[in-house]
Amino acid sequence: MTGPAVRLSPPGRFGPAELRLALAAPRPAAGLTSEFRLVDGLRTHTRRSADPGGDAPPVVLVHGLAVSHRYLTPLAVALSATHPVYVPDLPGFGLTERPGTAYDVPRHAAFLADWLAAYRLGPVCLLGHSFGAEVAAALAARRPDLVRALVLAGPTSDPAARSRRGQVGRWLLDTLWEAKWQAPILLRDVLDARPWRVFATLSHSVRNPIEADLVRVTAPTLVLTGTRDTVVPAGWRAEAARLVPGARTAAVPGAAHNVATTAPGQVADAIRDLLAPVLRR
Numbered sequence: 001m002t003g004p005a006v007r008l009s010p011p012g013r014f015g016p017a018e019l020r021l022a023l024a025a026p027r028p029a030a031g032l033t034s035e036f037r038l039v040d041g042l043r044t045h046t047r048r049s050a051d052p053g054g055d056a057p058p059v060v061l062v063h064g065l066a067v068s069h070r071y072l073t074p075l076a077v078a079l080s081a082t083h084p085v086y087v088p089d090l091p092g093f094g095l096t097e098r099p100g101t102a103y104d105v106p107r108h109a110a111f112l113a114d115w116l117a118a119y120r121l122g123p124v125c126l127l128g129h130s131f132g133a134e135v136a137a138a139l140a141a142r143r144p145d146l147v148r149a150l151v152l153a154g155p156t157s158d159p160a161a162r163s164r165r166g167q168v169g170r171w172l173l174d175t176l177w178e179a180k181w182q183a184p185i186l187l188r189d190v191l192d193a194r195p196w197r198v199f200a201t202l203s204h205s206v207r208n209p210i211e212a213d214l215v216r217v218t219a220p221t222l223v224l225t226g227t228r229d230t231v232v233p234a235g236w237r238a239e240a241a242r243l244v245p246g247a248r249t250a251a252v253p254g255a256a257h258n259v260a261t262t263a264p265g266q267v268a269d270a271i272r273d274l275l276a277p278v279l280r281r
Contacts, residue, residue: 014074014179014262021077022070022185025095030077034095040114045095047073047087049080057125057148059271061087061260062112064130064156065201067189068094071182071261072129078268083125088115090135093193102200105208109138116146123148125275127267129260130154130231131205134213141216149278150221150244151271154229154257155210158236162206164199170231177228177256214243221247222274224267226255248274 025047026034035046047069059079061072069076069087076085089096091103091111103111112135116122126147128136133155140147161170190198223241225232234251241247250270252263260267 015181018074018261019181019184022073023188024073025069030073031080032073032076036095037118039118040091040111042091042099042111043097044091044115044118045069045089046115046119047076047089049076049083049085051084052081054082056083057123057275058084058086058121059125059127060116060121061085062126062128062132062136063087063090063093064132064154065205066193066198067186068192070094070185070189071258074264075127075260075267078264079271082272086119086121088112090132092197094189095192098194098197102197102204104204105134105138106142108135109142112136112139113143113146122146125149125151125271127151127153127260127271128155130156130257131201134205134208134210137210137213137217138208140219140221141213144218147219149271149274150217150219151267151274152221152223152240153260153267154225154232155223155236155240156231157206157208157210158232159211160236164202164206167202167206167231171257173230174228174257177226177230178258179262182258182261210240211243214240217244217247220274220278222250222270223247224250224252224259224270226257226259226263227251227253228256229259231257 068089079085092098126136133152140150221244225237241249255263
């Protein structure tokens, strides 16, 4: 049974200042720094905040396909006042070393578990966006001991459009609603990952039955999208939440698929609301 929906305020803006922050790594910026550690044989980049102290659990942000830590930095900053925040680049993306193959969802989830072990983290609040939500759901299903709470932001992929053509078509429509200053981030990320890896990861995504993982999730869960998200429409948001026992839903008015980028304050507030009852236990 799905939990109550959450009311959120309209999203903010994404402009030149946010773009500069997104492209800053590995230089320090806005309290965020970069680290490189060897994880599963790969030199892995992580963008992280300082620990603000207190009992708040770490929040780990998992990026989608074709992108990296860069577009999640506004959300990392918004959360950093209350939580230690970590944003790893998955294998082949951003500033992490590029392996010779594109990882599928289970292999990304296994890598993320190794990354958590390298940082001695867990259980954490795990937010996955888009393809990253598939990875986060897979980890939560397989390693519930590592996930204290789960946020699935714009989770792919809707069975109604589970094909490369269907997902690309929905993404192209979504670009009509996205902040245009995000374009340089996407270009940099695709160049870093290489187009072949993006295409191969998309192929893995549309072959991944996320439903099989969602029904096994036991952590408190929020399924969140923007009201203008054409990649993850309201029907799939509701169905994904229905599959996770007790999951809540939220929709940010006016936001499109990249809700974590263009509405970081609203998403950060939703994460804190999800964690509030967890922290009282």
